Amino acid sequence: MQLQLQYFLLLAAALFCIGIYGLITSRNAVRVLMSIELMLNAVNLNLMGFSNYLDPVQVKGQVFTVFVVTVAAAEAAVGLAIVLAIYRNRNTVDMEEFNLLKW
C-alpha cells in the first residue's frame, strides 16, 4: 500500500475535527488551548502533505509550516497568559463561568 496524499488530508481533517470538537466541548480553558494546538497541527499536516506531493521542488508548504509552528507557539504563550489573567480574577478556568455577555 502506497501512502497517498488523500490519506494525509483525511488524517488532517480528522485531527481538525477532533480539535474542533475539543474546542467547543471542553470546559477547561487550557484544554481549549490544547484543542487549538491540535487544529493548528492538522493544518500543518495539510501543508506538509501538499508540499510533499504537489511541490516537492520548492517545498513552499514546509516554510509555511515553520511559520505556523512559530505563530502557534506565540499564540499559546499569549493564550496561556490570558487564561492565567482570567484565573487570577475569577479563580476558575471553567469556560462556562465566563458568560458576562449573557443576554
Added chain:
Amino acid sequence: MAQILLQTVWFIPCYPLIGGVLSMLWFPAVTRRTGPRPSGYVNAILTLFAFLHGVIALTAIWNQPAQHQLIPWLNVAGLDLTIPVEISAVTVGATVLVTGLNLLAQIYAFGYMEMDWGWARFFSLMGLFEAGMCGLVLCNSLFFSYMILEVLTLGTYLLVGLWFNQSLVVTGARDAFLTKRVGDLFLLMGVVAILPLAGTWNFDELAVWAQTAKLDPTVATLLTLALIAGPMGKCAQFPLHLWLDEAMEGPLPATILRNTVVVETGAWILIKLQPVIALSPMGMTITIIVGAATAVGASLIAIAQIDIKRTLSYIVSAYMGLVFIAVGTGQAQTALTLIFAYSLAMGLLVMSIGSVVWNSITQDVRSLGGLWGKRPISAIAFIVGSAGLVGLPPFGCFWALEDFTSGLSQTHPFLLGIVLFVNGVTAFGLMRVFGLVFGGKPKQMTERAPEVHWPFILPMTVLMGFTLHVPHLLAVWHLLPGASLNYTATGLLVLSTAIGIGAGAFVYLNEKWEKPVRIGSQALQDFFAYDFYTAKLYRVTVIFAVGLVAQIISWFDRNIVDGFANLIGFVTVFGGQSLKYNVNGQTQFYALTILFGVALLGLLISWPLLVRLSLIVGG
C-alpha cells in the same frame, strides 16, 4: 321702486341671514351685561324688511310672466353650477308667506320666550330658517334646493335642541336630524341620478324634459322613489314621521314655523318635481300610497294623543299626506293652494295652543279644561284655525279641499273616500282638543288662567285675520271654482266635516260622556296613542340592524384588523425576546456558530461542485 325691488328679490333671503348673524352679538357669552332681547328685535325688523320687500315685489310681478335671473356660483369642467332664481308671482308670494309667518312667530316669541335667556341662539336659528326657506322658494334648481334642505335639516337639529339640558330634547333633536337626513340622502341619490338622464337640474327644464323623456320603467321608478324619499322625510310622512312628534319638545314659536312652513319645504320640492314623478306610474302610485297611509294613520293617531302639541303635529303629517296624494294624482296646483290655506290655519292653531301652554303650564289635555270663558281670544283663534283647516265653507282649506275632492271624484273615487275620512277625523280631532281644552269645567291646572299679553294676542289676531281672508284672497287670485262647483263631492266634504265636528262636540262638549273617553279595547287605544309603536318599530328594525352591523364592524376592527397589526408587533417582540437567548455568553457557543456559518457557506458555494461529483460517483 317696485321694479328695483323686484330685480333684487334675491336679496330677500339675505335680510334674515343678516339678522341671524347679528343676533350672535347677544349671545350670553358675548354681551354679558344687558341681556339678549335686542337680538329678537333686530331679527323682527329685518324680517319686516324682507316681508315688505316681498310684498312690494309681489305687486310688481303680479300678472306678469315669470322672470329668471342667474347667479353664477361655480363652473368647473363640464358642470355649470349657476344658481337660477325664478321670480314669479308664486315664488315671491311664497316668500311673503314665509316672511309673514316668520314675523308673526317672532313677535309671538317675544312673549313666549320672556323668561328665557336663549334669545340670541333662538333668533339666529329662526333667521337661518327664514333665509333657507326664502332661498328654497326662489331658487329654481333641484341641486340648490337639496343644499338648502340640508341646511334646514341642520337648522332643525339646532332649533329643536335649543334647550339641550332636557334629555328628551336631545333625543328628539337627534331623531329629527337623522330621520330627515336619511330622506335627504335618498334625495341626493335622485339628484345625482337625474343629471345624466336629463342633463339639467333646473325645474323648468326638468319639466320640459319629462314631457318627452323615454326612460326605462325600472329606472324611472327608482329615480322617482329617490326623489320622493326626500320630501317623505321632510314632510314627516310614514314611515319617517316620528321626528315630528319628538320635535314637539322644541320651543313653541319654532313649532309654529315647523308645523306650517318647514314641513312644506319638502312639499314644495315634491310639487316642483311633479312632472318628473309623473314619468313613472309606479312612482305616482307610491306617492299616493305614502300620502294616503300617512293621512289616515296620522289623523287617527292625532285623536288618541294627550299632549296638546302632539295632537297638532300628527295633523301636520296628515295634511302633508294630502299634499302627497294631490301630487300623486297630478294636482300640483291644488297642492299649492292647500299648502297656502293650511299653513295659515295651522299657524293659528299652534299659536293658540302655545298661548294655552304658556300660562297653564301643562300640555296634557286631560288636565286642561274650561278655558272658554277665561281665554276667549285664544279659543276663537283655535276655532278659526280649525275652521280654516277642515273642509268647512267658506273658510280657507275648504276651497282647496273642494278643488281636490272634485278632481279626485272623477279619477280616483277611492282616494276621495280617504280624503273625506281624513277631513272628518281631523275635524273630530280638533273638536276633541277644543272640547277638552276650552270646554268642560276648569281643572286644577286651569282654575286661574288669565288671557295672555299682547305679544301673543297681536300675532294671533293678525293671523286670524289672514286666515279669515283666505277665501277672499283665493277669489282675488281666481282660484275659486265659481260656477263649476262639483256638488256631489262638495256635499260629501261638508258632510264629513259636519259628522266630524258633530261627533267631536257630542263626545267632548257633553258633560255626561265620561272622560277619559274609552272607545274599543285598551290595546287599540294604546296602539294609536303610542303612534303605532313606531319608536319600538325603529328600534327593532333599522336601529337594531345598524347597531348590530356597527357592533360587528367595531368588533372586527378591534379584533381582526387591529389584531393583525398587533400580531405583527407581537411576533417581532416575541422574536426578539426569544432570539436573544442565542447570545448565551458562552464563547465556545459563538465558535460553534461561526463554524456552522462557515460550513454552511462552504456547502453553498461548493454545492454545484458537489452535485456534479455525486453525479460522477453515482454514474
